[in-house]
Amino acid sequence: MNRSEEHTLIRRAASGDHAAAEALIRAHQASLYGYLLRMCARPDIAEDMVQDAFVRVLAHLDRFDPKFRFSTWLFTIGRRLLVNHLARLRPASDTDGMDRAAGGGSGPDDRASRDETNSHLHDALQRALAALPEAQREVLILFHQLDWPISLIAQHMDMPEGTVKSHLHRGRRKLRVLLEANDTAHHVGEAVA
Amino acid sequence: MTDHPRTQSTLPPDPIDAFFDGDLDESGARRLVSALRADPGTADRFVGTHRAVNALRAPVESPDLTARILSRLDQRRSLSRRLRFDWTGGWSGRFAAGLGLVAGLVALYALNKLTPPFSSPTRVATAPETSPAPTPRAAPAIVPRTTPANAVARHPSGLLGPLNIDHVDVHAPTVGPGLELAGGGGNFRIRGPLGEPIAPFRESGRVEWGGMAPSFLGLPIPPTADRIDLFGLPAKP
Numbered sequence: 001m002n003r004s005e006e007h008t009l010i011r012r013a014a015s016g017d018h019a020a021a022e023a024l025i026r027a028h029q030a031s032l033y034g035y036l037l038r039m040c041a042r043p044d045i046a047e048d049m050v051q052d053a054f055v056r057v058l059a060h061l062d063r064f065d066p067k068f069r070f071s072t073w074l075f076t077i078g079r080r081l082l083v084n085h086l087a088r089l090r091p092a093s094d095t096d097g098m099d100r101a102a103g104g105g106s107g108p109d110d111r112a113s114r115d116e117t118n119s120h121l122h123d124a125l126q127r128a129l130a131a132l133p134e135a136q137r138e139v140l141i142l143f144h145q146l147d148w149p150i151s152l153i154a155q156h157m158d159m160p161e162g163t164v165k166s167h168l169h170r171g172r173r174k175l176r177v178l179l180e181a182n183d184t185a186h187h188v189g190e191a192v193a
Numbered sequence: 194m195t196d197h198p199r200t201q202s203t204l205p206p207d208p209i210d211a212f213f214d215g216d217l218d219e220s221g222a223r224r225l226v227s228a229l230r231a232d233p234g235t236a237d238r239f240v241g242t243h244r245a246v247n248a249l250r251a252p253v254e255s256p257d258l259t260a261r262i263l264s265r266l267d268q269r270r271s272l273s274r275r276l277r278f279d280w281t282g283g284w285s286g287r288f289a290a291g292l293g294l295v296a297g298l299v300a301l302y303a304l305n306k307l308t309p310p311f312s313s314p315t316r317v318a319t320a321p322e323t324s325p326a327p328t329p330r331a332a333p334a335i336v337p338r339t340t341p342a343n344a345v346a347r348h349p350s351g352l353l354g355p356l357n358i359d360h361v362d363v364h365a366p367t368v369g370p371g372l373e374l375a376g377g378g379g380n381f382r383i384r385g386p387l388g389e390p391i392a393p394f395r396e397s398g399r400v401e402w403g404g405m406a407p408s409f410l411g412l413p414i415p416p417t418a419d420r421i422d423l424f425g426l427p428a429k430p
Contacts, residue, residue: 003245016270018263021261021263021266022259025258025259025263026259029255029257029258029259029262029331030253030255033253033255033258034252034253034255038253039251043256047256047258050262051257051258051261051262051265052257054262054263054266055265055266055269058262058266059266059269061268085198121248121251122251124248125248125249128245140249141249142277144246144249144250145249145250145253165214168210168214169207169210172210172213172242172245172246175249176238176241176242176245177246179241179244179245179248180241192362
């Protein structure tokens with residue numbers, strides 16, 4: 001969707017056109033959900049935040065500044081909802097919040113039909129992400145999962161590009177180590193069984 | 194939410210980081226290739242990082258929330274409309290209108306507190322001129338290395354994690370599970386553990402496996418190539 005098409009949809013949605021609002025939702029809900037799910041590890045929470053973010057954005061389209069992209073606005077709202085959610089989980093220290101965030105694995109809606117290997121890797125990735133500091137986790141998700149450039153991540157997270165790169169490199173290293181450690185533990189468990 | 198590191202400076206440049214950042218030029222790629230060939234530890238680190246990145250890139254199954262979002266949006270707009278009051282009518286009407294005014298002000302105050310203001314453009318990140326999907330980074334260079342086919346298939350997590358390997362047109366006289374073939378060969382296609390592409394590693398091609406195979410006239414067939422080059426170079430005999 002190019003900018004012109006996006007602005008047309010926004011204008012139509014602002015005047016109450018359901019089809020235009022639906023098109024905006026379908027264009028962005030998957031990426032927003034993937035980002036929020038990987039950050040909080042709870043499908044139910046991620047679904048709520050996605051709905052919240054869209055409702056707030058779509059209800060205030062009259063405030064939309066056409067200099068910016070709809071996705072930028074949407075992800076900014078989503079991030080604020082995420083910050084509020086993570087802050088509620090963090091009573092005393094970052095570790096407590098992250099442990100709570102890691103608890104669900106793939107959440108109460110785990111798909112029984114998912115291939116066991118895929119499920120193992122998905123859960124391993126989610127546990128590893130939850131063990132990372134929030135900033136490193138977020139940078140990894142935005143850069144590798146959503147293909148955002150460093151400059152956009154820096155603006156979204158309100159930090160210098162050098163700091164973003166630092167988080168990216170450290171986070172990637174830690175993620176690799178955590179996944180390798182998980183593999184070792186998994187195979188030891190299989191051998192014992 | 195944002196935990197800035199104590200130092201704002203970047204870490205010393207690492208060719209593996211540069212590769213996965215998409216910042217490696219051709220000469221840098223050649224240096225990385227040399228480093229991977231010379232040091233198995235570096236190669237293992239590269240493969241482990243690639244596996245982690247691929248896991249991040251795996252698609253996330255997403256529910257369709259469109260109907261729920263539109264329903265909530267309609268409810269919100271309906272509530273806003275109901276809060277509009279009519280000043281006409283008698284005392285009871287004006288009393289009801291007054292109550293409505295108070296309720297409306299409270300509700301609007303609550304809504305405004307929940308919704309971030311966007312009147313100041315500086316609070317919204319500047320967006321790039323491109324489409325919602327930012328400009329993709331340049332594809333990383335292919336790194337050559339040979340890996341025994343059996344090692345790839347047999348190792349539980351493998352060099353690249355558990356792989357999905359499809360065989361097409363296999364002509365081996367003896368065919369076993371995975372790549373545990375005795376002689377012969379065939380075409381292959383490799384996908385990652387979640388079915389995702391494993392680029393920049395080689396994803397398809399032809400391989401010949403070593404070993405003895407029954408011959409047509411009772412004569413032994415000498416072993417042929419037994420390696421798959423996952424990085425794009427032809428397998429060496």
